[in-house]
Amino acid sequence: MADTAPPLPLEKRQKRRRQKHRLSLWQRLKRDKVMLLLTLPGLLYFIVFHYVPLLGYVVAFQDYQPYLGYLHSAWVGLSNFAGAFADPAFWSATGNTLTIALIQLVFFFPVPIALALLLNSIVSDRIRRFVQSVVYLPHFIGWVIIVSIFQQILGGAGLLPDLLGELGLPRYDMTSDPGAFPWLLTLQVVWKDAGWGTIIILAALLSIDKQQYEAAAIDGARRWRRLWHVTLPGIAPVIILLLILNLGQILSVGFEQILLQRDAVGPGAGEVLDTYVYYHGIKDNNWGVAAAVGLVKAVIGTALVLGANTFAHRLGHEGIYRGADR
Known part of the structure; x- marks a missing residue:
């Protein structure tokens, strides 16, 4: 009679079960699309008014002149600090x-x-x-x-x-x-x-x-x-x-x-x-x-x-x- 393999521990069986039923990123996005749409206005607010303005910190390393703008103002490194x-x-x-x-x-x-x-x-x-x-x-x-x-x-x-x-x-x-x-x-x-x-x-x-x-x-x-x-x-x-x-x-x-x-x-x-x-x-x-x-x-x-x-x-x-x- 062939030997039967010992049963897997409970933790490994639960881990395999979770991996089997784990959804892909696209499936999770499709499932939660309504909630994601509800969070979209708040996300846009933070992007526009909080994250995009962070790019303006480049002025800290420039001799910024408003009429020259970011691209043409002289670069001064850490002189402002x-x-x-x-x-x-x-x-x-x-x-x-x-x-x-x-x-x-x-x-x-x-x-x-x-x-x-x-x-x-x-x-x-x-x-x-x-x-x-x-x-x-x-x-x-x-x-x-x-x-x-x-x-x-x-x-x-x-x-x-x-x-x-x-x-x-x-x-x-x-x-x-x-x-x-x-x-x-x-x-x-x-x-x-x-x-x-x-x-x-x-x-x-x-x-x-x-x-x-x-x-x-x-x-x-x-x-x-x-x-x-x-x-x-x-x-x-x-x-x-x-x-x-x-x-x-x-x-x-x-x-x-x-x-x-x-x-x-x-x-x-x-x-x-x-x-x-x-x-x-x-x-x-x-x-x-x-x-x-x-x-x-x-x-x-x-x-x-x-x-x-x-x-x-x-x-x-x-x-x-x-x-x-x-």
Whole structure:
């Protein structure tokens, strides 16, 4: 009687089955054509407004002249980078940018999370919707109006200095104090965008299985225990994702907001990289320097995103994309 071959292990049988039923690229495209068509407008948007403009970074390596264009402007190599790095104003703007970004990361980033947790704890749907509408509203107000409101409250002739004067205390103008400028910007950002930032966190809270709360309550966990062991782990992936994306934008701290208030505190405290590009690059027709600084910002932002994403993988989270080994 002939010997029969031993049966293949379960894993190999499953692998062969998957390979047998694996669809080709054309078959997958045909199967998912409706979904691909739905994503086409968004894809075109990013290609036209985000990827095609990347070609303009060639200006960073040229003595760009608008009337000559990209093809005929003189090639200067790394001279624009050397000129920017040799400028003390560039390093002053870099220091101001990092200071403002770190203060906002520490004191603004947790605010939408805390506000979302507070809104989620409100029992009445009517009250929750009302509070959400109120805290969302400042996001739709332009920076010109917001800066004017803060000027009327904290400025030299504003409500707070007048109140201090009525009490016999020294008048204090926060809007013209260089030392308080990063805190003023953070306060404005909190008031404007904290409510809007709760949207993603609230969506993450709704995805947590209610049975986990019930099981924790049965085990004797009180509200703070449930918050620590159920709620925060449930929204941790979203928090890490938002943190990584914020790190990518750490060198962009709000051009319009700062431009409106820069002259009140002076360039020493109010100059950031975005306003440096505007005043020393675009306004003075140093297009190559402006593009060079923008390219440096893009490279640093990309490096921070990739580094933070790798660190998130080491902590067991997915980050903004899966690693090759996941």
